[in-house]
Amino acid sequence: MDEKIPILKMGQFLLVTIQVDMHDRLAMTLQDDLTNRISQTNARGVLIDISALDMVDSFIGRILGNIAKMSKILDAETVVVGMQPAVAITLVELGLSLKGIRTALNVEKGMALLRRAIALTPEEMPDDRAEV
Amino acid sequence: MSLNGQSKISEILKKYRSELLAAWVSEQMTASIRKDSLKEIEMREESREFLELLVAALDRGNLTDIQTSEWRPVREMLSSISRDRSHKGFTPTETATFIFSLKQPLFTRLSSELADDSQSLIQEIWSVSTLLDKLGLLTTEIHQKVREEVIFRQQEELMELSTPVVKLWDGILALPIIGTLDSNRTQGVMESLLEKIVETGAEVTIIDITGVPTVDTLTAQHLLKTVTAARLMGADCIISGIRPQIAQTIVYLGVDLADVITKATLADAFALALKRIGASITRNQPRN
Numbered sequence: 056m057d058e059k060i061p062i063l064k065m066g067q068f069l070l071v072t073i074q075v076d077m078h079d080r081l082a083m084t085l086q087d088d089l090t091n092r093i094s095q096t097n098a099r100g101v102l103i104d105i106s107a108l109d110m111v112d113s114f115i116g117r118i119l120g121n122i123a124k125m126s127k128i129l130d131a132e133t134v135v136v137g138m139q140p141a142v143a144i145t146l147v148e149l150g151l152s153l154k155g156i157r158t159a160l161n162v163e164k165g166m167a168l169l170r171r172a173i174a175l176t177p178e179e180m181p182d183d184r185a186e187v
Numbered sequence: 188m189s190l191n192g193q194s195k196i197s198e199i200l201k202k203y204r205s206e207l208l209a210a211w212v213s214e215q216m217t218a219s220i221r222k223d224s225l226k227e228i229e230m231r232e233e234s235r236e237f238l239e240l241l242v243a244a245l246d247r248g249n250l251t252d253i254q255t256s257e258w259r260p261v262r263e264m265l266s267s268i269s270r271d272r273s274h275k276g277f278t279p280t281e282t283a284t285f286i287f288s289l290k291q292p293l294f295t296r297l298s299s300e301l302a303d304d305s306q307s308l309i310q311e312i313w314s315v316s317t318l319l320d321k322l323g324l325l326t327t328e329i330h331q332k333v334r335e336e337v338i339f340r341q342q343e344e345l346m347e348l349s350t351p352v353v354k355l356w357d358g359i360l361a362l363p364i365i366g367t368l369d370s371n372r373t374q375g376v377m378e379s380l381l382e383k384i385v386e387t388g389a390e391v392t393i394i395d396i397t398g399v400p401t402v403d404t405l406t407a408q409h410l411l412k413t414v415t416a417a418r419l420m421g422a423d424c425i426i427s428g429i430r431p432q433i434a435q436t437i438v439y440l441g442v443d444l445a446d447v448i449t450k451a452t453l454a455d456a457f458a459l460a461l462k463r464i465g466a467s468i469t470r471n472q473p474r475n
Contacts, residue, residue, distance in 0.1 A: 135419075136421060137421075138419050138420045138421070139385075140378060140381030140382055140384075140385060140416075140420065142419075143381055143416040143417070143419040143420050144377060144378070144381070144416055146416075146419055147412045147415050147416045147419070148412075152415045152418075152419070153419060154446075158418060158419055158420060158421040159421035160384065160385070160388050160389075160390070160420060160421040160422065161388065161421075164388075164390070164421065165421070
């Protein structure tokens with residue numbers, strides 16, 4: 056109950072790195088926290104890094120899809136980055152194509168995609184290196 | 188089949204072994220079209236060995252069932268001969284001729300031996316004929332089995348050849364698929380593509396299906412799965428080289444390819460991929 060997935064704020068973006076095994080309650084907590092943080096911080100984009108995740112089930116897949124939809128309603132774009140091949144195959148076999156979600160290979164590309172998506176001019180770009 | 192008859196055959200075989208062998212070999216030589224690939228000495232040796240084993244097996248008195256243990260040496264010998272001939276490219280007929288050409292000399296010998304007793308002659312001929320037929324069929328069966336092994340091995344090799352993932356440009360991968368896509372193969376192809384995407388950090392992948400002869404619902408579904416999986420990992424997929432017939436089939440099958448970018452040729456797909464990653468190729472000199 057105590058464990059939480061940290062949500063980092065980087066300029067206009069929120070960064071979530073999932074480094075533990077996602078179980079159902081943790082996923083629900085994340086969904087809660089993230090939606091709250093988006094409205095608190097007025098974030099324009101959410102980046103979820105799942106490169107450390109080597110197993111997903113249909114529930115987690117659906118939660119990821121839901122988070123993307125909720126963020127969209129709250130005016131934030133979502134990018135899921137770093138999905139492992141095995142995870143991608145599992146999701147496809149489960150019939151979850153996560154249609155609403157943007158995806159990218161790694162955090163760097165995900166950031167670039169987010170910036171493009173919300174059409175920031177270079178001057179407005181947050182200096183993410185300084186914060187990391 | 189009287190017991191008496193059985194002993195008669197092996198008796199005749201023993202008594203006239205060398206004559207029978209000579210007649211048999213000459214019979215085989217005339218029947219054989221490939222005198223070049225099978226030398227007479229070799230054939231004589233094989234035939235002699237076979238006759239010996241046959242006599243040994245016949246001495247046990249079992250003429251009806253060749254699957255029993257006393258026939259094992261004969262079966263093993265036949266299978267090695269069949270295997271050998273199959274590898275040399277003989278047809279099943281030519282392989283079975285080895286056995287069937289023994290009939291003529293044996294029957295001639297039997298009829299001269301039993302000229303005065305037509306009843307037992309018929310019986311003898313019947314039992315010998317049945318036996319030789321069984322042995323002949325055995326050679327054909329083994330011949331067939333060897334061929335099947337070859338086919339199976341080739342299938343496996345084909346599977347291993349499978350599909351290479353080619354890097355076309357920094358950030359662009361191509362997957363030229365040749366041959367039919369089945370579930371097994373798609374799984375392997377999908378895995379190697381996804382691994383390669385991680386490895387190279389490619390943003391665009393081109394799946395070229397120019398070499399895919401036919402598409403059915405299953406194949407189309409496999410393709411869609413691969414595209415979706417690549418997209419989940421953050422790489423765009425372009426399908427190229429869809430032939431007119433395949434386009435027709437896909438529409439008639441009701442497969443929805445609306446979410447997938449398709450291009451006519453690999454070149455078109457490559458041009459689009461370059462645009463996607465923000466690169467371009469220019470001609471330095473005007474074309475003549």
